[in-house]
Amino acid sequence: MDIIPAIDLLNGSCVRLYQGNYEQVETFSCDPVIVAQRWVHEGAQRLHIVDLDGAKAGYPVNLSVIGSIVKTLKSQSGSVEIQVGGGLRDRASVAALFDLGVHQVIIGTAAVENPDFVRQLCGEFPGKILVGIDARDGKVATRGWVKTSAVFASDLAEAMAQIGVSGIIYTDIQRDGTLEGVNQDALRKLVHVLSIPVIASGGVGSTSDLLSLLTLEPLGVTGVIVGRALYTGDVIFQEALRAIGSGRWQDVPPEMVSSSFA
Numbered sequence: 043m044d045i046i047p048a049i050d051l052l053n054g055s056c057v058r059l060y061q062g063n064y065e066q067v068e069t070f071s072c073d074p075v076i077v078a079q080r081w082v083h084e085g086a087q088r089l090h091i092v093d094l095d096g097a098k099a100g101y102p103v104n105l106s107v108i109g110s111i112v113k114t115l116k117s118q119s120g121s122v123e124i125q126v127g128g129g130l131r132d133r134a135s136v137a138a139l140f141d142l143g144v145h146q147v148i149i150g151t152a153a154v155e156n157p158d159f160v161r162q163l164c165g166e167f168p169g170k171i172l173v174g175i176d177a178r179d180g181k182v183a184t185r186g187w188v189k190t191s192a193v194f195a196s197d198l199a200e201a202m203a204q205i206g207v208s209g210i211i212y213t214d215i216q217r218d219g220t221l222e223g224v225n226q227d228a229l230r231k232l233v234h235v236l237s238i239p240v241i242a243s244g245g246v247g248s249t250s251d252l253l254s255l256l257t258l259e260p261l262g263v264t265g266v267i268v269g270r271a272l273y274t275g276d277v278i279f280q281e282a283l284r285a286i287g288s289g290r291w292q293d294v295p296p297e298m299v300s301s302s303f304a
Contacts, residue, residue: 044265096129164206217245
């Protein structure tokens with residue numbers, strides 16, 4: 043199971059929101075490139091980047107920052123995969139990210155509002171389209187989590203699997219940023235109706251939370267995104283990699299390792 047560090051971008055900085063609330067934001071670094079380098083140096087094989095400004099605006103806002111991250115990591119470690127979401131609601135926005143060198147894009151709002159668009163992307167960019175399903179009380183939230191639709195997460199996931207997306211990123215909004223643990227009941231229900239990979243997100247607060255997800259790996263949970271817990275030091279990335287037995291364990295210069303960003 044992959045442990046995937048999250049880098050959420052707001053006004054060019056690396057931040058974390060509490061339950062998706064833009065009014066409850068904590069800034070951890072004003073230099074997301076350095077943050078990305080840190081996680082890669084500590085063993086990350088994939089990074090999860092969300093353009094929070096873009097999610098609200100409906101189009102990518104932090105392209106220059108994302109481009110800097112991709113360029114820097116490519117020159118240092120070409121094997122790291124980068125997946126990006128936030129405001130991707132037209133082909134031009136998706137193509138712009140691929141032009142920067144991003145490996146996969148994450149479609150959120152458009153999956154609910156324009157499924158034909160997602161179908162077209164899957165045909166044009168096979169293997170590169172993920173759908174982010176952000177749920178509040180089982181229903182899908184859209185437009186930067188500001189609106190809650192009438193669509194059930196499981197129904198959307200099944201529909202997206204049928205049109206060819208490569209995987210689902212499932213986030214329980216009420217757990218996101220809380221460090222209270224992942225909603226395993228919701229995840230279990232989701233993987234039972236899917237035959238494509240699912241990446242869990244929202245609520246990881248300890249290495250124990252990560253270990254508890256291993257029971258879902260045989261059912262299709264192939265990765266887990268960790269955000270706030272990495273930045274506060276509640277999860278030490280290298281220790282988590284060792285515990286899960288994923289990633290590439292390596293010796294890391296001491297200056298690259300610390301317990302938190304505080």
